[in-house]
Amino acid sequence: MKEKQEKITLEDLKLGSDILLKRVYEENRSKFLNFARRYNLTEEENIDIYQDAYVIFYDNIMSGKVESFTSSISTYLFGIGKYLIFDKMRKNKKTVGSNYELDLVKGDSQAIEEIELEEQSLSKEQELLKRHFNSLGDKCKELLTLFYYRGFTIEEIMQHENYKSENVVKATKSRCMKTLRERIQANNPNRI
The missing domain is CATH 1.10.10 (Arc Repressor Mutant, subunit A)
Structure with a gap:
């Protein structure tokens, strides 16, 4: 039986709780992969991008680069992932018109x-x-x-x-x- 989950805050994440960090990873993974499919990258590339986005997200939280969220945690994580998708597309399209x-x-x-x-x-x-x-x-x-x-x-x-x-x-x-x-x-x- 699934309990109603409380909202995760930046302060909660900064404490470094493995349970909360894992929860953020798992709650956003399939949503992100569904979002990323529209960019016609391979499934492996999408998975790699999500993992890279999560590592950047984690590093930004733990290093104090993020002082507050002006959006949801998901939106922030997706913003990082969206940039990584565009970067990957740029690298893949070296033959695209100038x-x-x-x-x-x-x-x-x-x-x-x-x-x-x-x-x-x-x-x-x-x-x-x-x-x-x-x-x-x-x-x-x-x-x-x-x-x-x-x-x-x-x-x-x-x-x-x-x-x-x-x-x-x-x-x-x-x-x-x-x-x-x-x-x-x-x-x-x-x-x-």
């Missing part, structure tokens, strides 16, 4: 990938994205990193960064993306 990353920026997709890209494998477009991302102000870089890299929702960003409303977050994100697109286009007008 506009891949710029298309993500152009479409304001939730798939903007890791900003600190591996130096040795950067395409021209990745170099443009990296250089112009790094030229943005700290507030824009933080907001875009939270949204695209860490998978935060607009509401979560509002709470995490102490914005006054969701509309302010949306407007700021829109301005940051517009600035990024304009800088990339100014440097390479035929691409966008």
